Amino acid sequence: MNVSFSGGKHISGYKHLTQDLPIVAMGAPAEAIIPLSQHTGAVCKALVKKGDKVKVGTKIGASDKLISSAVHSSVSGKVKAVTDYNHPVLGTSLAVIITSDGKDELDAAVQQRRSVSPLNKDDLLKIIKEAGIVGLGGAAFPTHVKLTPPKEIDTFLINAAECEPYLTCDYRIMMESPNEILKGILLLQKIVGVKNVVVGIEDDKPEAISLLRNKIVAKSYSIKVQPLKTKYPQGAEKQLIKAILDREVPAGKLPFEVGVIVSNVGTALAVYEAVYQGKPLYERVVTVTGKSVKSPANLKVRIGTRFSELIEFCQGSSTPPSKVIMGGPMMGLAQFSTDMPVIKGTSGILLLSENEVPDYKEGPCIRCGRCVDICPMGMLPFALSLCVEFKRLDQASQYNPRDCTECGACTYICPAGRRILESIRLIKAVIK
16 A cells, blocks of 8 residues: 655656666866765865875875764865855865866775675774765755664654655665665664664656565565655655654654654665775766756766766757756755755756746735645645745744754645745744
């Protein structure tokens, strides 16, 4: 039975543009710009300086703070500079700029392991931490921290919903690396020590559901695949937990409060590569798409490659893009330049033409209630929007703005073209 949650809406996905296109490796860029902040938590300190030589997988940034994640070189070559540079999330950030020598030599630490069975929980956590693995579904929370919750859990959910329109990178890795993903899930299961492991996949990906189920049966793995109703935002953590387990995460709390950990399917693959291959997180799959993109693609890209290089690899756009978005159209971030580096959280680069971006003229709230019906958190988005319009931010807290997951469904559905999500983000920033 396909399960779901209350609220949300089916949104045209445009996934057909790339879902059947195999992953293509771009190779190393001539110059890599690697930000020292690519994760939730403390910014890393540079471990290299101008003139230093590095190899693929060399650790170039780290922090002694609990919530942080190491960063590694994605090319071999020489450090050109350690300086501020454009950042797709932060605007600017300190980054290590490396000029490639074209040799693509691996660091000595990047070695395959003959056997992983002797590794215990602490060994695995150390490997994951050293590899700089973060959640690849968007939030980029350090995985080694997530895997050590302060409370006992009983269920591990693997998020393979990929509900955001246009994006197909998770679907392609499931189709092309199912064995590796399942081995990564088993490693995560070993660390957390739970029996109940469920992979949630939206039912618009029947081939992936069937493939993973067949692999699980063939290997007799204790993993369940749960089909989910195709509906946005099915892949949000709280909605996934509600749909699969019928548990509600309390306001302001995290999934471990209800005995659950959620990790993205791409994170499971990264864990496999770190443990089995000794490979840090220095590359990932990115979907480059949009109806005007001449050759949409799913690309395996080195961290630090400029967006402009990915777009050029896909032969650009048939019409000048009106917007360039990192991620999907619902929760992605519009960019002011394509001179941005791919970071660990870059799941997609979306080019929208002028006729795909409506010229919003914001009108008055007509109290239609559509934003209430669609809100997956059961909030009153229109009320928060009105608090901003009438400058009554003092009243906004009664509508629990911090519960908002910023999925953007309210803005999408509003017939008056109101920028509801922008209003909620403003309120949350003021409260913070």
